[in-house]
Amino acid sequence: MKPLLILPICLLTLAACREEAAPEPNIVRGMKSHLVTASPNVEMRRFPAVLEPSEITALSFEAAGSLEAVNLSVGQRVAAGETLATLDKTTLELQVASAEAGVDQARSNARNADDTLARQRALLESGTVTRAAVEQAEVQADAAAAQLVQAEKSLETARENLGKAELTAPYDGIISTVEATSFATVGAGSPIATMYPDDSFEVSFSVNFDTVGQLVVGTPARVRLADRPDTTLSAVVSEIGARADAVSSFPIVLSLTETHPVIRAGMAVEAAIILPAPRADGFAIPLSAVIRDGRVEGDGDGIMSVYVFDPDTSRVARRDVTVGGIRENMIVVLDGLNEGDRIASAGVSFLKDGQEVRLLDAGE
Template identity: 65%
Template sequence: MLRFLPIVVAVALLAGCREEEADTDAVKRGLKVHEIAEFERSQTRRFPGVLEPADLTVLSFEIGGKLAAFNLDVGQGIVAGEVVARLDPETLRLQVETAEAAVAQAEASARNAAETLARQEALLERGTTTRVVVDDVRAQADAAAASLTQAEKSLEAAEETLGKAELRAPFDGIVNSVEATSYATVAAGTPIATVYSTEAFEVSFSVGFDAASALVVGTPAQVRLADRPDIALAAVVGEIGARADAVSSFPIVLRLKDTHPLLKAGMAVEAAIDFPLPAREGYPVPLSAIIKDGRSGSPGDAETPARAGVFVFDVTSSTVKRREVTVGGIRENMIVVVEGLSSGDLVASAGVSFLKDGQEVRLLDPGE
């Protein structure tokens, strides 16, 4: 019975070797790679912000009075020249009528004074009156003419004031807020509503000193709606604050060059601006290539670039080698590596969490 034991052991060992070989073949993973080829000379930095109207206008009356009933709602669209509110015109109409009566009276007085002057001048020619009397009548005629002119000016002012009882929209836009209610008594300059134009929007946010120093007015940017990421609009840097509004925080204002029917004030947006890389140039690598095992890498800061680990395929040994790289920034869905890679390197771009340093792999065809 014992003479058969070596044979059984040999067969078991042989089977074990075959299983090991099978297991080795089974764990040889297929590797999808990204070939390092193109240079990137900038990084994209993103900033959250809120869409704001570039032109926010406060509507108010130039005169005081009692508001008539009006129906104005936040978000309501208005067109240029549309009446958005009215003052009760009764008092103003009475002022116009009073001014009209004053003009009629002044016209009669001026006409009588002119006729009296003409008669006195005729008497002077016949020698039946004196120069002193004529000069006195002429002064009275001039005063009556001046009173007529003043009455006409008062009538014009009253009519103009009556016209100011209607508050009209200065441009096509949207009602942003309503500050008054129907039948309220308001003074001149009291805010009635605020409106903004849908043709011009801007985004405000703050950046650190390094970012503010790298920007100039006119730098191109892109604004993407948080609720509709598929909508991206071109913008430019319109203002750069020379004074920080907080410690090392400088205000930046982007002006949108494009518009869209869905744009509304107060929408959450993300602004993207390209900044020069700390190094001269870098290589774009998919975000999926970064090794996320916590064994290496650093987030970096304003002075020190970030570090990360990636796997690079070694053609001679068909294995992957772990390599530390320096990250200069992010552009779209790619990181930009400024140190640690060379043109022609093959970087593992998928399944990196299942790889280990020195592991033998099988390079996949691009179509696999």
């Protein structure tokens, strides 16, 4: 009989243990939250681009001649007035000397012609020569005077050319290209080098028809350096193309309004422009706040769910919201939320409707 009593006793013991087991503790989960605020009626559009100088100046001599050694390199910084290249002055000095001799000769000829004219006029009064001889002397004196003026102009030009034997930088800038080689013979106007100012840059890119219609000259923008993402510079729209350079692609130019020591022409950048948002209503919330089992209806507005925090009970309640799209990696909620609501912004898959939570600080 003893074995038959064992089973009832064990069952009673298990039931007693089950009744005496302590209830599970109420776990309060920490929750990161997002405060719902009014969504701005603008959006940031970003465009890849390349930093370019706002202007490139071609440098050349105004006089022909032979170059001396050219000590320029691409990327070299130069100051305004700095000598960049020099012509051999030997030939130019000879031209000045020749022009000076020409002036002396023309001055002597003019003086002799004036003396001859004076004698012919005196002889005409005494009746020794004819009026035709005097007129011939006048013509020769006028020709000699004109030759003197021409010789003086030639001397002035030769001296100016000698003074232009040095090619100087017109402003502070950076050498972009070097076109000439040392000791080469160059003509007047032949390109020697190009340079651009070190404090004036621009970026250009293309936008579609809808975007170009929202821009005006003077629209503010920001330019971020791809190689230095922490460096951003202010800019403004300076040019808007009225004609597409490709199908529905219109050129836009931004001019930087500030500079930085690290920027160089040719650097990759990201241009950002603030434009009116497609929809002015709604609230922007993080993508992580959406409960993943929500539904989207077609291509229009969709119904999704979020957890809304109740400060009176410290609990979250699931609420359906109407969304109208994505803006700047944020979901735009058109209906279902009010300004000032606080929603769960992370870990929503671990929450449930009515669960008690504790708001986490920003650093937690």
